Each structure stands twice: as structure tokens, then as C-alpha cells.
């Protein structure tokens with residue numbers, strides 16, 4: 001088991017390195033698949049293979065560019081570390097589950113990677129990469145079609161439409177302040193992936209997380225009351241928690257009720 005988790009971490013941090021490239025290039029509208037090598041944002045020096053080892057090269061270079069000594073963005077090691085940890089966590093959860101299959105592992109790792117990209121892009125630029133979100137929805141639709149019985153498949157599709165309708169109503173009522181079209185498409189992905197119950201949990205967790213962080217930021221004086229905070233990171237948070245632990249959380253909640 002430990003070897004699987006270690007392998008998951010190493011592969012994850014390498015994928016995280018790639019996700020950093022996706023995040024930066026999608027914003028600069030550069031070709032994600034172009035083979036030109038990564039370069040320093042300040043001096044444009046092409047990074048050597050040795051500078052591209054996830055996490056380690058950041059530590060070895062003490063967070064500075066080898067050539068111009070300007071500070072490197074903390075985004076790089078944080079995304080690499082988080083992807084590594086989330087890949088290990090995904091393997092750990094799926095290996096001990098009854099529905100374990102290679103297809104399921106790849107499906108979950110794909111969703112986790114895409115959600116890291118959505119999280120960072122919304123946090124940095126207050127934008128949601130809707131093309132990526134729609135591509136994920138399509139993958140979920142495809143995966144569910146082949147893995148779920150038809151009644152559950154229909155339920156998941158309905159959950160997608162209900163969740164996006166719910167966010168559409170919020171956008172209309174608040175005149176688009178705080179939430180936008182991106183959140184509606186993200187809600188569709190969450191619904192179609194999770195089904196009705198787990199989607200309700202994910203959205204609830206997102207609002208709970210959003211409220212707690214907003215209160216914290218106001219208390220720390222980092223935000224004023226009424227100022228908006230990007231919401232997609234909270235939707236991603238709720239989505240992943242619900243993707244991994246919806247069944248135990250919902251069972252625990254039902255036990256508390258009765």
C-alpha cells in the first residue's frame with residue numbers, strides 16, 4: 001500500500017508540474033501542447049531539466065530563478081505538492097473501496113487534476129475555464145453512461161441540470177455579483193458526476209466553506225463586508241470532499257437525525 005501511495009505522490013507531483021504549465025499558458029492563451037520548454041517569467045531563460053523536478057528544484061534553488069535570482073512563484077511547489085497529495089489520497093480511498101477498477105482510478109485522477117486547474121485559475125484571475133469544465137462534464141457523462149445502471153445515469157443528468165438551474169437563479173437574483181456563468185457550468189459538472197444527494201452535500205459544503213473563509217477574511221481585515229471572494233475554489237472543495245466521502249458523511253448525517 002505504501003508503495004502505491006508513494007508512486008501516486010511522485011506521478012501526482014509530476015502531473016502538478018504539467019498543471020502549472022496548463023494554468024499559466026491557458027491564461028496567456030499560449031498553446032498548451034506546444035513543445036517549447038518552460039521558461040522563467042522574469043528573464044525568459046529556458047529552464048533546464050534539472051530545474052523542472054517537482055518541489056525539489058524549488059527547494060534546492062531556495063525559491064529563486066537560477067539565472068536572474070528573481071523569486072519564483074509559490075504557485076509551482078504548492079500545485080505540485082497538492083497534486084501529489086491528492087493523487088495519493090485518491091489511490092488510498094479507491095484501493096480500499098469495493099468498486100476499485102483502473103478506469104475508476106483514471107477517471108478520478110482526471111477530475112482531481114482538472115479541479116486543481118479550476119481552483120488556481122479562479123483564485124488567481126477570477127475566471128473559470130469553462131471549456132475545461134465542459135470537457136470534464138462530457139467525460140463524466142461518458143463514464144456514467146458505461147458504469148451506471150440507466151435509472152442512476154438519468155438521475156445524475158437531472159442532478160446536473162438542477163444544480164446549474166440553482167446557480168442560474170442565484171446569478172439572476174444577485175445580478176451576477178460574486179457568481180457567474182462559470183459557476184453555473186461548474187455546478188453542472190458537479191451534478192452530473194455526483195448525483196442528487198452528493199451534489200446537495202457538495203453545494204452545502206461549498207457555501208459553508210465560503211461563509212467561514214469570508215468571515216475569517218473580514219475578521220483579519222483582508223476583505224470588507226460585501227466584497228466578493230471567488231466562489232469556484234469552494235465549489236471545488238465541496239465537490240472533492242463529496243466525491244471522496246459522500247456516502248459516509250450522508251450516513252453519519254442521517255444517523256444524527258434519527
Ligand SMILES: [Zn+2]
Pocket residue numbers: 040041042043044045065066067068069070
Ligand atoms: Zn529568471
